[in-house]
Amino acid sequence: MAHEIHLDPWADLYATRMSNMKGSAIRAMMGSAEIPGMIALAGGLPNTKPIGLDDVVRATRETMKAEGGTALQYGSSEGHKGLKRHIIKLMAEEGVTVDYDDFILTQGSQQALDLVARTFIDVGNRIIVEAPSYVGALQATSGYQPDYLQIRMDDDGMVVDELAVALKKLGPRSAKFIYVVPNFHNPAGVTLPLERRKRLIELAREYELLIFEDNPYGRLRYEGEDIPSLRSMDENVMYTSTFSKIFSPGMRIGWIIAPHPILDKIVIGKQASDLCSSNFAQMVLEHYFDRNLWQKNIEQLRDVYRSRRDAMIAALEEFFPEGTSWTKPAGGFFLWATLPEYLDSSEMLAEAIENKVSYVPGNAFYADGSGAHHMRLAFCYEDEEKITEAIKRLGKVIKGQMALAKSLLIKE
Ligand SMILES: Cc1ncc(COP(=O)(O)O)c(C=O)c1O
Structure with missing residues (x-):
């Protein structure tokens, strides 16, 4: 035919x-x-x-018993407090102190990427990315038509000295944000050492730039010591992580931490995008995490x-x-x-x-x-x-x- x-x-x-x-x-x-x-x-x-499927069934049953119809309703755009309680603990283990109103829940980190892009990027605005960079971040940002400044990576992640050279020419506030995946990079598999993290923070302060840290894999370390996150070094860093790699991507739940004025804008973007993340998924996750099985x-x-x-x-x-x-x-x-x-x-x-x-x-x-x-x-x-x-x-x-x-x- x-x-x-x-x-x-x-x-x-x-x-x-x-x-x-x-x-x-x-x-x-x-x-x-x-x-x-x-x-x-x-x-x-x-x-x-x-993941024990029976444990998920149990968490689902507990959700329906404890929350009843609330789990089937729209929830708050900022996210369900019961699950936020667990994220506060997770972040504290990483040396990041946050309270309930310092972050919101998203449909995975992927939505956080889209929301940050829509909050900051007008056509032709510069954003700074690693080269290579997470393809989903390129996809999320490309729709807003930015001008990408790529910074080369080596076996220790972004070559921060090359960023310093570029910024010297460009000056302060010359980009909307710097997007980085410091731990076990996707796709490069490399990790940014402490010295480079400190230097990156210094540069961001000197040139008045925002850093957007994406950390889905931080807990999947197979050897060596954890390195402090960029967010733990500076409260102005925007930070996203997710339940996708430590539990299940099917839940589609992640979170984003950002300074309050930025978070207010991001919430407006989230409302336009989906009103709120699934109340049901957030509550099942809460009950599953209550039992520390993860x-x-x-x-x-x-x-x-x-x-x-x-x-x-x-x-x-x-x-x-x-x-x-x-x-x-x-x-x-x-x-x-x-x-x-x-x-x-x-x-x-x-x-x-x-x-x-x-x-x-x-x-x-x-x-x-x-x-x-x-x-x-x-x-x-x-x-x-x-x-x-x-x-x-x-x-x-x-x-x-x-x-x-x-x-x-x-x-x-
Ligand atoms: C670096 C990075 N960021 C964000 C995501 C998005 O994850 P999710 O939306 O499932 O939370 C991924 C998924 O592969 C990733 O590798």
Whole structure:
């Protein structure tokens, strides 16, 4: 049957902002996970296995008993106090003292990213991001059409000295905010050391800039000591985190801490967006967290993820060719591999998918679309055996591409 080509009859109606918004490469890749035999190193799907389903049923029953119809009603835009109580405790463990009105609950951290973007960015405003940066943050901000200033990353996260050089030229208040993921970066897998954190805070103060700290993975550390958050060093830092990685992304609950005048604006944005987050989900989470079960879950998660990370690094050492390198994450979900500059991982993807292995090409994580000789490899989802097999297959694909590129060079 011949395929008809359907042109979008509404193409001339869309806002210009839609032309800047790319569908997330990762969501697109999720589809490939359904192909039989595919080993998915693309999406960062958390492992929800340690969660006792009976415990969730119990928390749900307790919610209905204790809250009754309230759980089925609209809630406050700022979030349910019962759950906020747990977040206050979580933040205190990270050295951050907050009260109920210092933060609001959101639909995951992703909504916090969108709300901060809509609160601050007018067309053409500068925002400062890491290069590479979390693709969901690029997606959330791109609709507001900012001008991105990318700051390079190395094995210790954002190269803050390069930010200092840029700011010296640009001067004070030259960007709306600096977005950073200091712990176990997505996609780079690296962590910003204390000295760089202090320097970043100093720079933000000197140049009167806001920092927006995104910390979904901080509790998934597999070795070493925790490093103080940026928010614990300065109360002007905006901070978001989420229940997605320490419990379940299905709940869609995160939070954002910000100075009060900013938070007031963010709440208005949230009301416009969804009125409030799900009262029901917040209350079930509250009852689940009342029993402290999550701490045991997270210990199990750390063991599982650590072992998968180790399997991936061992396989990379065995199967990836000379001329490639990768980061060694101390936590989180992702490892960042670097190929020779002449290779393009987005062009290579089709061959990888044919060989039943998926990853996310590096250029998805750069505001300017560069970075194609990198790839993000997620070690959170597949087990050790599958990870080893996937890296073996990928190593073969890369070796083939390197050989092809060399033979073409010789011919020229
Ligand atoms: C760095 C970062 N920020 C934010 C999010 C969004 O998480 P959620 O909306 O599930 O809380 C993610 C999810 O992968 C992430 O990696």
